[in-house]
Amino acid sequence: MEMKVVRRCLLCGAPLQSEDPGKIGYIDPGVYTKRTAEDVVYCNACYAKRHFNPAPASVAAASEGFLTMLKDARASDSLIVYVIDLFSFECSFVPEVTRLIRGLPILVIANKRDLLPKEADDRALRAYVASVFEKEGLSVKAEDVVLTSLSTFSDIGDAMGLLELKRRRHDAYLVGAKMSGKSLFVSSFLRLFHNPSKEAISVSDYPGTDVRVMAIPLDSSSCLYDTPGTDLSNSYVSLVEPSVLHDIVPERAVRERKLEAKEGEVALAGGLAHLEVTEGFVKLLGYFGSEVSLKKAALPKKGTTDVARIMSRAGVSPRTGFLKEATDFDAFEIDVAAGEELDLAVAGLGWWHLSAKKDSRLRLYLMKGVGVYLSKERKIVDGRK
Numbered sequence: 001m002e003m004k005v006v007r008r009c010l011l012c013g014a015p016l017q018s019e020d021p022g023k024i025g026y027i028d029p030g031v032y033t034k035r036t037a038e039d040v041v042y043c044n045a046c047y048a049k050r051h052f053n054p055a056p057a058s059v060a061a062a063s064e065g066f067l068t069m070l071k072d073a074r075a076s077d078s079l080i081v082y083v084i085d086l087f088s089f090e091c092s093f094v095p096e097v098t099r100l101i102r103g104l105p106i107l108v109i110a111n112k113r114d115l116l117p118k119e120a121d122d123r124a125l126r127a128y129v130a131s132v133f134e135k136e137g138l139s140v141k142a143e144d145v146v147l148t149s150l151s152t153f154s155d156i157g158d159a160m161g162l163l164e165l166k167r168r169r170h171d172a173y174l175v176g177a178k179m180s181g182k183s184l185f186v187s188s189f190l191r192l193f194h195n196p197s198k199e200a201i202s203v204s205d206y207p208g209t210d211v212r213v214m215a216i217p218l219d220s221s222s223c224l225y226d227t228p229g230t231d232l233s234n235s236y237v238s239l240v241e242p243s244v245l246h247d248i249v250p251e252r253a254v255r256e257r258k259l260e261a262k263e264g265e266v267a268l269a270g271g272l273a274h275l276e277v278t279e280g281f282v283k284l285l286g287y288f289g290s291e292v293s294l295k296k297a298a299l300p301k302k303g304t305t306d307v308a309r310i311m312s313r314a315g316v317s318p319r320t321g322f323l324k325e326a327t328d329f330d331a332f333e334i335d336v337a338a339g340e341e342l343d344l345a346v347a348g349l350g351w352w353h354l355s356a357k358k359d360s361r362l363r364l365y366l367m368k369g370v371g372v373y374l375s376k377e378r379k380i381v382d383g384r385k
Contacts, residue, residue: 003374006331006363009043013326015363016043062094062230065209069227070100070173079167081224082133083109083176083185086116086125086147087250088237090132091347091371092177094230098136101175105166106140108133109159111181114149115250117287122147132375150184159185160192164218171222178229179237186214186226196220234371235348236272240320247318248272248349250289257294259284268295271311271319273346273366274329280360282336288350293317307365323367332372334362347371 007016014025025043073080080101084092110129113122126142133140144166146159163172176182195201199217206213206225214226232238237245248270261267262281268274270292275284276299286294297314308323322328336342336356345351347370354362366372 003332003334003372006333008331009045012043012045013329013331014043015331062097063211065206065211066227066230067096067100068209069206069211069213069225070097070175073171073173074100074104076171078104078170079163079172080104080106081109081163081172081174082106083111083174083180083182084129085177085180086110086112086129087254088235088345088348088350089177089180090345090373090375091234092180092230092232093136097175097230098138102137103139105168106133106138106144107159107162107166108140108145109156109176109181109185110145110147111150111185113147115253117256118253148181148185150181150188156185156188157192160189163224167218167222169219169222172218172224174224174226176229177232177235179232180229182226182229186216189216189224199223232348234369236346236367236370237348239322239348239367239370240272240318241322244272244318244320247291248289252290254287254289254350257286257288259286259294259296261296264299266297266299266310267352268293268297268311268314268316269346269349269352271308271316271323272349273364274307274311275344275352276363276365278361278363280336281357282360282362283355283357285353286350287353291318292350320367328368329365330368330370332364332366334364334374336360336362341376343375345373345375347373 008014009016009025016027017023017025018027018029020026027043108129125147126145129145130140130142146162148156148159174182174186193216195217197217197220199220201214201216203212203214205211211228216224216226218224236248240248259267260283261277263277263279266274266276267284269286269288288294293316295314295316297310299310306326307329308325311319334344336354338356338358341353341355343351343353344364346366364372
């Protein structure tokens with residue numbers, strides 16, 4: 001399994017190649033081999049033009065005030081209560097946040113279990129969540145993961161019990177990305193909360209910052225701090241119009257949808273994700289919201305990088321007005337060996353389970369800056385393990 005960013009002309013968006021001067025994206029071999037992946041490179045046809053296409057913002061970020069607050073959490077050996085959106089969380093980690101909470105005790109509230117396939121195995125799902133945190137360098141075991149469905153108020157008694165046990169009378173900080181369900185967790189927590197101290201619940205700026213937090217007293221000397229959600233700038237949920245957002249966020253459990261695609265064909269997840277098979281043959285199981293159409297289409301006989309036009313002709317929905325030109329997309333190349341199975345998750349949209357019948361090469365086009373995640377373990381969420 002291998003995935004790499006496709007080097008493209010930063011003006012026309014064509015994948016760069018140095019084999020055939022008659023095809024789009026041609027660049028002199030000497031120029032191509034001497035440039036690094038970070039260099040600004042144009043194909044020969046666009047060389048005379050000056051246009052900079054920024055590198056993708058593939059990771060989320062956090063404010064300085066938020067990081068200052070986590071430095072306090074680190075200094076006091078506090079518990080981190082980390083809320084995630086199970087449907088799409090792998091690309092939501094903020095590097096600066098991860099660095100600061102590394103080594104602290106962590107309780108994971110894995111929310112939106114109700115949106116995953118009903119046949120998912122909960123024990124395997126907890127293990128998968130823990131494995132993703134471990135890959136980020138965070139010490140989380142399966143027993144540290146609590147599955148919840150906080151789309152409505154729910155019983156979080158088990159989570160509250162673990163919180164009390166793991167915090168060891170220290171403060172606890174509630175963190176997580178926007179739209180992960182943090183607010184509903186707090187609402188459910190407060191429904192069961194009995195104040196053991198004389199201190200009142202308060203909402204104010206965290207000391208030394210402009211970060212607004214709710215402080216819930218857990219005893220006479222410690223609190224649960226409800227922090228603002230970190231951004232989702234690398235997710236479709238933050239990049240598309242409200243009407244498109246309504247269509248891509250599932251309201252009920254996603255179901256498995258099957259496709260097969262061979263060389264010269266493309267699998268489309270609405271007008272938002274475009275997965276070309278440039279070599280080989282793959283079977284696809286799609287897990288996306290019911291309003292996201294999944295279709296297969298044939299690529300034009302003459303190669304084209306006009307992904308937006310292909311999506312338009314396929315009649316897929318939803319579509320966003322932000323994807324019009326080749327330079328509106330990031331492109332990734334994925335090599336899958338014969339017999340290999342893996343999952344390809346797109347931040348805020350859903351995921352494909354891929355199985356290759358023979359050595360295959362895929363090219364994935366997404367809106368610029370959207371995070372993408374490859375895994376051999378995520379398939380446990382649909383009951384295969």
